[in-house]
Amino acid sequence: MIRLSIPLRQALARLSLPVLIAVAFGTMLLGKADALLAERARIALADALAPFYAAFAEPAHAVREAVADLQQLLVLREENARLREENERLRRWQAAALALETENALLRRQLDFVPERAPAFHTARVVADGGGVYARAVLLSIPADMQVRRGQIALDERGFAGRVTEVGTRSARVLLATDMNSRIPVTLEGSRVRAMLVGTNGARPRLQHWSEGGRPAEGARVVTSAEGVAFPAGLPVGVVRWTEGGVAEVELFARTDRLDVVRLFDFGLGGILPPEAIARPEPRGRR
Amino acid sequence: MVGRPEPSPGLLRRLDDIARAAFPATGTVLLMVLAAGPSGVPALVPAVTLPCIIFWSIFRPGAMPPPAVFLLGLLQDLLTMAPLGIGVVTLLVAHGLAVAWRRFLVRQSFMFVWLAFCAFSAGTAALGWLLTALLAWNLPAPAPALHQAALSAGLYPAFAFVLSRIHGVMRRAEETP
Numbered sequence: 001m002i003r004l005s006i007p008l009r010q011a012l013a014r015l016s017l018p019v020l021i022a023v024a025f026g027t028m029l030l031g032k033a034d035a036l037l038a039e040r041a042r043i044a045l046a047d048a049l050a051p052f053y054a055a056f057a058e059p060a061h062a063v064r065e066a067v068a069d070l071q072q073l074l075v076l077r078e079e080n081a082r083l084r085e086e087n088e089r090l091r092r093w094q095a096a097a098l099a100l101e102t103e104n105a106l107l108r109r110q111l112d113f114v115p116e117r118a119p120a121f122h123t124a125r126v127v128a129d130g131g132g133v134y135a136r137a138v139l140l141s142i143p144a145d146m147q148v149r150r151g152q153i154a155l156d157e158r159g160f161a162g163r164v165t166e167v168g169t170r171s172a173r174v175l176l177a178t179d180m181n182s183r184i185p186v187t188l189e190g191s192r193v194r195a196m197l198v199g200t201n202g203a204r205p206r207l208q209h210w211s212e213g214g215r216p217a218e219g220a221r222v223v224t225s226a227e228g229v230a231f232p233a234g235l236p237v238g239v240v241r242w243t244e245g246g247v248a249e250v251e252l253f254a255r256t257d258r259l260d261v262v263r264l265f266d267f268g269l270g271g272i273l274p275p276e277a278i279a280r281p282e283p284r285g286r287r
Numbered sequence: 288m289v290g291r292p293e294p295s296p297g298l299l300r301r302l303d304d305i306a307r308a309a310f311p312a313t314g315t316v317l318l319m320v321l322a323a324g325p326s327g328v329p330a331l332v333p334a335v336t337l338p339c340i341i342f343w344s345i346f347r348p349g350a351m352p353p354p355a356v357f358l359l360g361l362l363q364d365l366l367t368m369a370p371l372g373i374g375v376v377t378l379l380v381a382h383g384l385a386v387a388w389r390r391f392l393v394r395q396s397f398m399f400v401w402l403a404f405c406a407f408s409a410g411t412a413a414l415g416w417l418l419t420a421l422l423a424w425n426l427p428a429p430a431p432a433l434h435q436a437a438l439s440a441g442l443y444p445a446f447a448f449v450l451s452r453i454h455g456v457m458r459r460a461e462e463t464p
Contacts, residue, residue, distance in 0.1 A: 017353045017383050024357065024375035031364075031371025032422055038364075038371040045365045053324040060324075 119232075121155075121263045122146050124172070129259070135201050136179035137165070138259055140172045147266075148172045151230065154262040159236040159253030160184075160224060161262055172264075176256045177237070178205055185228050186237055186250075188214070189221040197222070197237065197250055203257065204249040207240060216240040216248050232267045307457050311350040315339040315359055323366040330431070332366050333374065333415075334439035338446040340378055341407055344385035345392050345400070346454050356382045373418045377411045397447065405440045412436035 031038045124140040142148050152164040154174045162176040175182055182199035186207070193214030199205045207216055216222075220240045226233035238252040315336065322331040336359060343351035360375030367374070385392070385407070392400055416432040 017379065017386075020353045020357045021376060021379045021383070024360065024372055024379055026372075027361070027375055028370070028372025028418070028422065041371075042365050042368075045362075049320060049324065052320065056321070056324060 119265045119267055121265045122148070123261055123263050124148075125261055126259045127171070134165075134173075134175050134179045134181055136176040136182075136199065136256070137162070138174050138176065138262075140174060140262065140264075142168075142170055142172050144170070148264060149266070153231060153235070153265045153267065155235065155265065156254045156256075156259055156262050158255065159238065161252075161254040161256055161259060163230075164264065174262065177252060177254070178203065178256050184237070185225040185231065186222050187225040187233070188216050188240070189223050190217070191220070194225055194227060195222075204241065204251055207248040207250055210248075218242050222250050303460070307460070308350050310453070310457075311339070311343040311347060312355040312359065315343075316362060319359070319362060319366060330367075330435060330438065332363055333435050334442055335446075336360075336363050336374075336378065337381065337408055337411060337439045338404070338443045339450070340382055341385050341404055341443075342447060342450045344382045345389045346451070347457075348386050348389060351382070353379065353382065369415075370419060370422050373415050373422070376418060377415045380414060381407055381411050397444075401440075401443055401447070404443045408436045408439040408443075411439075 124142055124146070126138045127141040128139040129137070140148075140154075148164060148167050150164055150167055154161045154164065160177060162174040162179075162182070164172050165175045166173040177184055177197060177199055178201065179199045180201045182197070182205065184197040184205075186195050186197045187193070188195065188210075191214055193210050193216065195210035195214075195216065196208045197205050198208050207222070210216060218240060222237045222240060224231040224233060224235040224237055236253050238250040238254075241249050241251045243249055318335045318339065319332050322335045340351060340356055340359060344356075356378050357375055360378040361371075363369075363374040363378070364371050388403075392403060395403075412432040412435050415435075416427065416429060419427050
């Protein structure tokens with residue numbers, strides 16, 4: 001250690017702060033002039049600290065989880081109260097629904113209303129998708145004792161999927177609503193506006209040709225319309241979604257990209273059937 | 288019997304002194320690194336640094352010399368993504384002022400020191416904001432600077448509580464020869 005006289009040392013101590021401040025300004029300018037230098041220094045520091053952080057990561061994670069748990073506990077009460085209130089509200093709605101159902105039944109009796117019979121359906125397994133004339137179609141495997149005819153309507157467990165277009169002895173092809181050739185008359189459930197659901201080969205078919213002034217609202221439910229006598233009214237199709245480009249599309253309820261099993265409903269409707277690609281007789285009853 | 292020679296009491300004493308002198312800076316470094324990494328809140332780093340530096344500058348300036356403050360400021364700049372040098376300048380200025388006023392501040396009550404610290408944190412944040420603005424040549428949003436000042440002012444009592452305990456222990460260890 002160099003021995004310095006006391007006044008000199010004092011002077012140095014007094015000078016060190018201004019000198020360091022000047023150096024700090026120099027650092028500032030250096031960091032501004034050479035941004036890469038600061039970046040490199042940061043990376044070197046992070047590299048040096050990495051093992052330290054790794055050692056601390058586990059306890060820190062535990063602490064953070066404990067804090068998150070605590071927060072959840074704090075809101076638990078509130079959540080509970082909210083759920084209780086919601087439950088109460090739903091119970092009231094349930095009561096209202098039951099009352100309405102009874103009233104409906106009563107009124108139907110008064111009107112001598114003939115109810116639609118519950119449609120019969122068969123369930124068929126999807127064995128292949130694509131192929132054939134259409135880009136978005138699935139092939140169903142049909143058991144030998146099952147009656148399938150063209151124009152039957154395929155629904156998966158969530159909603160409308162498509163229509164049977166070709167029928168063989170052991171298989172049937174269903175044209176999905178997403179195919180470019182698919183045109184389905186639909187109704188917006190809330191406003192009762194009629195429109196056309198036009199497939200684009202994409203995941204979401206477009207909504208077109210709605211009546212004047214009946215602009216579909218975002219999130220409105222879309223159901224099939226009985227117009228054209230191809231579909232029964234009121235099958236759930238999807239909800240309206242507006243794209244950023246201002247195109248009305250329908251997010252289908254059915255998961256058309258991963259169909260496993262579809263239900264084929266026979267509503268006894270013919271409507272407009274696609275022309276026969278291959279002349280094939282309609283299957284008759286069992287011989 | 289061969290064994291290590293007993294360490295001389297002089298060595299122990301010297302180690303003790305070194306540990307005591309090094310604690311403020313190393314403790315601050317440890318806190319900063321902890322605040323930067325596992326806490327997940329990078330805004331905590333400047334809010335942790337300032338209370339430590341001001342406290343030690345007021346109550347034990349010998350253990351917090353300007354070069355240590357310089358290095359701490361550099362570490363803060365590197366840990367946070369702030370432009371290099373701004374933390375160094377602001378912390379050195381704060382340290383200089385704290386040391387210049389320490390004779391007056393040491394005799395005051397805790398509340399007064401806290402108030403003074405609030406002024407320090409506001410001044411530091413303002414200086415940092417000004418330097419950032421000068422360096423980037425456009426006005427940054429003032430909200431983060433205010434947030435940082437409020438955070439460090441709010442954290443000061445907790446730090447002062449723990450650090451003054453440690454300081455008391457150190458003083459007692461120094462007084463008993």
